[in-house]
Amino acid sequence: MGTTTWEDPTVEATVATLEEAVRAGDTITVFAECEVEYDGRATGYLGPGERVILLKPDGTLLVHRPAGNDPVNWQPPGSTVTADVADGDPVITARRSAPDELVRVFLRDTYQLTTFAADDTAPLELDGTETDMHEYILEHPAAVDDGLRAIEHERDTPYGTIDVYGTDDAGRPVVIEVKRRQASLTHVDQLNRYMEQFRASNPDARGILVAPAASSRVRRSLRENDLEFVALDEFATNRGEVASTTFEDFQ
Amino acid sequence: MGTTTWEDPTVEATVATLEEAVRAGDTITVFAECEVEYDGRATGYLGPGERVILLKPDGTLLVHRPAGNDPVNWQPPGSTVTADVADGDPVITARRSAPDELVRVFLRDTYQLTTFAADDTAPLELDGTETDMHEYILEHPAAVDDGLRAIEHERDTPYGTIDVYGTDDAGRPVVIEVKRRQASLTHVDQLNRYMEQFRASNPDARGILVAPAASSRVRRSLRENDLEFVALDEFATNRGEVASTTFEDFQ
DNA sequence: ACCTCCATTTCGGGA
DNA sequence: TCCCGAAGTGGAGGT
The missing domain is CATH 3.40.1350.10 (Trna Endonuclease; Chain: A, domain 1)
Structure with missing residues (x-):
């Protein structure tokens, strides 16, 4: 139920922690300066900037900038998330098929990383639909x-x-x-x-x-x-x- | 540019930190067990569960469960975010008008809180629209x-x-x-x-x-x-x- | 998997 | 501000 937090993790620690947390089914946030590449139904590139990255155990990846309701880049549930190193930086990769889509987040400077074994089964009750x-x-x-x-x-x-x-x-x-x-x-x-x-x-x-x-x-x-x-x-x-x-x- | 993290903050620390961070224009995440009430175009109630709450300097509030692309509750940019105490627990309130809407997040157990003075001006380049x-x-x-x-x-x-x-x-x-x-x-x-x-x-x-x-x-x-x-x-x-x-x- | 339609849709552009 | 239409729309429900 609790959270575990890493401040200014090394490249190796970032990749290892991400891989372990994904395997464990944790919900993860990363605060980092990053670049994002997207290729799928459309194609996108987002230059360097400071963002919050949210990873969920169902394969969801969200990249949130400091403004806007919607994530600037994302990958919906069902995608496969992996972490590795490219050019000396940690890279988060989220892939899915149907449609074939690929999102890669290049972490240029990782400020903080948190893992969270979240338990949430409460249904949303909504009226006025x-x-x-x-x-x-x-x-x-x-x-x-x-x-x-x-x-x-x-x-x-x-x-x-x-x-x-x-x-x-x-x-x-x-x-x-x-x-x-x-x-x-x-x-x-x-x-x-x-x-x-x-x-x-x-x-x-x-x-x-x-x-x-x-x-x-x-x-x-x-x-x-x-x-x-x-x-x-x-x-x-x-x-x-x-x-x-x-x-x-x-x- | 950096992040500041509080682990298991007290009720008072949670409210004070949230108010200060909102005033400072920080991007904030809260890991907590919480309940959520929504009243506006529709009406909603979400029972207790462990979630990630994301607050942005433009007034955006997002409540993310451990599954799903979309937040389970939210308030789009432009809303006014405040924090106070009700029944001994911290409460985050996000209000907006046109349409008149109110979201309240009752933090029953706050595991971690992070503030982040994020700087991000890079435009998203998108092709294939x-x-x-x-x-x-x-x-x-x-x-x-x-x-x-x-x-x-x-x-x-x-x-x-x-x-x-x-x-x-x-x-x-x-x-x-x-x-x-x-x-x-x-x-x-x-x-x-x-x-x-x-x-x-x-x-x-x-x-x-x-x-x-x-x-x-x-x-x-x-x-x-x-x-x-x-x-x-x-x-x-x-x-x-x-x-x-x-x-x-x-x- | 495809198709249709709702959504607290959000977002952007134009009048 | 309202109105209209796109969106990497997502999500649900049916066939």
Whole structure:
């Protein structure tokens, strides 16, 4: 459970410690000035700079600069991590296949190295996802359309999966695409794609985009494609009270 | 440039060191058993487990478990990070607005804490991006279509930006959507959206999806929408030699 | 392995 | 600021 720390390790100590820690399944951080080479789906080179390198027992490699949410270079889980010496410096190599990718971190100056036999099995509990909105709509179809009967969840079609499928009070098929955040043009595209085949057999089929908000461009695009928009706040799904929805119909 | 490390710091030392390091603009790692609460666009709770916490001078907070490429909890750049004591334990708080979000990390057992005044200004050089393909096509339009004249790059329309716009040897408008990887249905959607208005004024307008490959479903969807596919390997953009492209026309 | 789609997506560019 | 689209997207779930 504890950590072991090496300050200013020698080249040999760095390589030996990394190899041993990888073999032991430790989580490792390295503080170092380094260069990074990447070759795979794209190709990259990162010149010398001071960074934090994070290695995980599942084969993940992350190189973090002092700014930014995302690592500047990385290798996802499943890659094989090795350490050796090249030109007198320690080098961390992370390889994976499918896609074939290679990341090499050249440690020019290693300030500190820590190994950590971390134990973490707690699941992340997350609410307010799109799935939560689906469930809300299935339980409260009137929040989307007054006469709506929600029939099917995650309905498969040759061109993708429809979030919610149902019928309205006039018996027309209703295809609903749900988004947990501001609707965008790509969401209109998605709904349009699903509608193509439904309207081929039933011109009266309705398509509704449900989202907390939509830009005017999105609304115009919906209108032009005879689709509807219903504003449903994502957080309505988390509250006990009935959602106060705004209904907007572009028929 | 160097790092400073504290092993098994007391609650007071942890909070004081974190506050001082944040003020100083250091990059910080904490190895600890912790719990995490998140409230913002969604809501989350992560039970006790051993993790690595990474804090950056730009306000980034990352909580990494011993598995996975992505952090289990995070706060992107721009958030305000503070440290204090609650119920006898150190708590790291990261707040931001737009969107309003709050992450709190409750340190139940702090094994190690490191501060690092990292200096890193090297730019990442990356090749093989979609932009590189755009440039290749603009310089070698014949790789896409024999009589193609590429006229405009990143052409703005009311429904999005067209990658490459041009005319063919018959003077027909050609809309080109470029993808650096296997084409998908969403890419067909995108091209369809751009084509709607062009075909409204010119029914002969052509739409071409350029990508290294496309599944049979994507090809069928293109056919059904009178669109074309041209297989252009992404790496053709990185090579000095002329690309050997496969031309496929679904007219 | 491929395909589709969500994500607390993040990030960058343009209006 | 909003909006749009790329990303070495990653990750999950289905076939």
